[in-house]
Amino acid sequence: MKLRKIFVLLLALIMITGIFAGCGSNSSTTKDTSSNTPVQTPASTKVQETTAAKPVTVDIFQFKVEFKDAFGAAVEAFHKDNPNITINVQTVGGGEDYGAALKAKFNAGEEPAIFNIGGPSDVETWQAKLADVSETNAAKQALDGTLQGVTVNGKIYGIPYNVEGxxxxxxxxxxxxxxxxxxxxxxxxxxxxxxxxxxxxxxxxxxxxxxxxxxxxxxxxxxxxxxxxxxxxxxxxxxxxxxxxxxxxxxxxxxxxxxxxxxxxxxxxxxxxxxxxxxxxxxxxxxxxxxxxxxxxxxxxxxxxxxxxxxxxxxxxxxxxxxxxxxxxxxVPMYWAVNGTKSPEVQQAAKAFLDWLYTSDNGKKIVVEQFKFIPAYKGYSNDSVSDPLGKQLLSxxxxxxxxxxxxxxxxxxxxxxxxxxxxxxxxxxxxxxxxxxxxxxxxxxxxxx
Amino acid sequence: MNIRKRSLNGGAWYWTFLTPSFVALMIVVLIPFIIGIYYSLTTWDAVNPYSFIGFKNFTNLLHDKLFWNSLLFTAKFALVFVFLINLLGLGLAMLVTRAIPFKNFMRTSFYLPNLIGGLILGFIWNFIFIDVFSTIGDALGISGLKVWLSTTNTGFWGMVIITAWQMAGYVMVIYIAYIESVPVDLIEASQIDGANSWQQFRKITFPLIFPAFTISLFITLSNAFKIFDQNLSLTKGAPGNTTQMITLNIYQTAYSEKQMAYGQAKAVVMFLIIATISILQVYFSKKREVEQ
Structure with missing residues (x-):
């Protein structure tokens, strides 16, 4: 029966499509494995003061799908400057999905060292897990008014991603x-x-x-x-x-x-x-x-x-x-938070990464040119933003x-x-x-x- | 009885074969279910330490207008859905069990929507209801076609159409199995006795496929209460949460309003409702079958 064969084939094909459709709708999780492999670099590259002497691994769990690739590149660039710090990035998109996924991560015991919080209500939820980041350069350089939502009793619990308007x-x-x-x-x-x-x-x-x-x-x-x-x-x-x-x-x-x-x-x-x-x-x-x-x-x-x-x-x-x-x-749409229950070395490395990203010359360049962010920090030149909407907002x-x-x-x-x-x-x-x-x-x- | 008893106590082999699936069932269904019931009695938020508050979540539920509205919406939906989908499924099954050309092709086509994920279907139909319908409405000058999914009624019928279309094929397969098992000699005998095709259906096919109704009603009714992804991608409750089904309400409570334990309490209520309906329905259908 030729017809039956075709029918079976068709059915199989459809089922496979169904499986893919299912995958597409459910899992937006992507593991950035590229940054797992240590990059071979000569030891002579500039090592920042804050870099831990022992090798440490910092796990980042973040929500911004749009800049996943650019962020991966930034992480690699950081690793080149700081070979002792290995950073793993995991991205889960979407507002509510991220919150749920983050809770699942914590409950599963795979606590990330850096994760995202949105504002005062998140600060309250995660209070027990948050490290004070007020001594970081990034927090000191943040524009006026960008830290209100993550400041409790004078302690700062978040570092702004960027500014949006x-x-x-x-x-x-x-x-x-x-x-x-x-x-x-x-x-x-x-x-x-x-x-x-x-x-x-x-x-x-x-x-x-x-x-x-x-x-x-x-x-x-x-x-x-x-x-x-x-x-x-x-x-x-x-x-x-x-x-x-x-x-x-x-x-x-x-x-x-x-x-x-x-x-x-x-x-x-x-x-x-x-x-x-x-x-x-x-x-x-x-x-x-x-x-x-x-x-x-x-x-x-x-x-x-x-x-x-x-x-x-x-x-x-x-x-x-x-x-x-x-x-x-x-x-500020979202903040970076550092997990305060991690070891001091990991916390230090996490903060070093955020400082590097927003306040070092290399990092700054990536933030405006690759991420196309409107920076939430002092020390960026005004014409660094190239798109007309961002320019308008900056001026x-x-x-x-x-x-x-x-x-x-x-x-x-x-x-x-x-x-x-x-x-x-x-x-x-x-x-x-x-x-x-x-x-x-x-x-x-x-x-x- | 004797055989059954022996197999129940049947020693090591019995338990060896049972254990893997039993353990799996325990881990992914039973244990989480019991923990879930416990969480519904607490202030659990998935992160911080929580305290036991007894039935406070459930008493709060009594005053939650949105919850009852979405429950009512779901009940209305279930009524129409169960009726329509069984009618449609039976009709399609009758059609494709006749001697007609392209029978297998038609079976596949009717079953096909069932293989596509609900989220994607929702987005596809979103496009059809909004863009295609309004284009047709523009061309024919029917203003009623241009407001689809922006009013409660169109949202309701949108949900009914998309889910009935999606799941009719599944029900159809169940009916096909039973229709094809009806003995041909009975049909032939009735033909000799001079029965027309309606009488054949009413007096022979219908009673013999009655078990299929039990199964289909049970499946569609509990499915109606569990529909989620189509709702999320088609209307997302718009306008004004009036097309929000019970599952979407639970989701929003747990994830947007971040009241995990309260959402869990709602889920427990939903479970009780589905369990009650299903048990009643199976009980009555079984009784009917015995009478046959």
Missing amino acids: YGLIFNKKIFEKAGIDPASITTFDALTNAVKTIDSKKKDLGIQAVFAFPCKETWVTGLHLSNAFFSPEFDGDVMKAYNSKTVDFKYGDAMKAMIDLQNKYSVQPTASMDYSTQVEKLFSTGKVAMIQQGNWVFPTLTGIDADFAQNNIGMLPYPVKGFKEDSYPLG AANAGKTFGWVFNGYPNGWGMDKLGADVQLYVGGKLDWNKLIENEKKAWADARK
């Missing part, structure tokens, strides 16, 4: 065609007018709508959008938010105005729109004029159209009516036109699962704004009881 990323060509000068948009009213102008010329500009507002991504609404309006309420201090028993929605009206503006002039329906639709499908192809996103979209946009990303985008400030209308929310930071991130101080899950979820109902017309505020105030207070 967001605003309204716009398409320069569309603005030009519509006759709008982006530099003039420094207030919410100016923004509203510009949006209305673009909307009225929608047909001529060949766009579907002004905005793409991805409410399915509750981090966009529940964390980033809301952050701009809670930052003034908590004086831009993440610890204030973290210690607050209640939330007032002091800038609730301004928040509502911003949600309404983005929702009304967005491609519909917004409640089910996701990140890739917003950034890749609509913005990168010039079908919308503006999106609320941060400098992290630059590599994605470059991957689609390098010329577009380099020359055709800019970032408008994020206007908060009644507070700052010409500034950008700027913050805003130098001009003092920024405000801090407080969303890491929200109760766990509140921003995304409570506020962000209710915003989906609000934009769908299923929930009244006042009821939303009432719900969220109660959820915050319940979580902080």
